[in-house]
Amino acid sequence: MPDKQDVFKQLLKSNGLKVTNQRIAILEVMEKRPEEHLTVEEIYDYVKEKYSDIGLATVYRTIQVLSDLNVIDKLNLDDGYVRYELNIASEEGEGHHHHHLICLKCGSVLTFRDDLLETLEERIQKSLNFQVTDHEVKLYGYCEECRKMVENE
Amino acid sequence: MPDKQDVFKQLLKSNGLKVTNQRIAILEVMEKRPEEHLTVEEIYDYVKEKYSDIGLATVYRTIQVLSDLNVIDKLNLDDGYVRYELNIASEEGEGHHHHHLICLKCGSVLTFRDDLLETLEERIQKSLNFQVTDHEVKLYGYCEECRKMVENE
DNA sequence: GTGTCTGCAAACTTTTTGCAAGTCC
């Protein structure tokens, strides 16, 4: 895992930003929990385990930096919380989107990858002359667990 | 337009809620501006034109009611504002989703309708055993106007 | 050494809540 951190450190430096313990600690939290869709408060709590003196304001400021550098993505799962997750696309190259399946009963969130929207994007491009560069898809429904529970009732 | 209001009044009554001037006024604001993606503050300002005594808290509470009754939808266009719009699907029948094209340069929002995600939903259903009931799609890119401006530079 | 960053506290913004008075049915 040192590679990722080195990349991050380079990224900071090349943008005139400094490498600080707090920033590294927050990155580590995000890296340890990919696809966990953490809220700011959760990130704050996790970081405090290793870096108890950190302030909430620093977490907010660092999240902003990470977001600007496209290291993490902002996420809205309609549960009233703003969430963040590692930007996986930036590691795997462009075009590898991942989307979210949100269970309306238990609130769990599954992730899936799919590039099937390309045909849609082409059609949009032709019919509306809108150049699509990215997309976000959220699917709502009922997860395997919740479906089983309903069947057994 | 009296029909819609009658439907709404019925909907309120059948849920044990009361028909008040404030609720009707807010519904009218939403109906007059379909696809305008209003913020709470905007709704508040518009309603005050006709109903100057209304309080902001009432707007929040009414929006909650309208949202619970599926008359309006919450919307997040990643610009830092929570927005609402009339739920058109509830009028046209299920399955008629509409999605959003967000211009990364000027921030304008276009709407389009498409049911093309059905094949994707089927595949998700089979592979992950997740029953999809609804979806939301946001496409990011550059609108016609902004593309023209770039070309002419 | 200098410019950036941090922690703290205060300020701000957005949304929710308690309550007495008012409205709907």
Add this chain to the structure above:
DNA sequence: GGACTTGCAAAAAGTTTGCAGACAC
């Protein structure tokens, strides 16, 4: 009349900002 609503003000929740001291390089 009784239950539901409203407006107001206060409170709560979430986020940003100013600043003095600390840190990175």
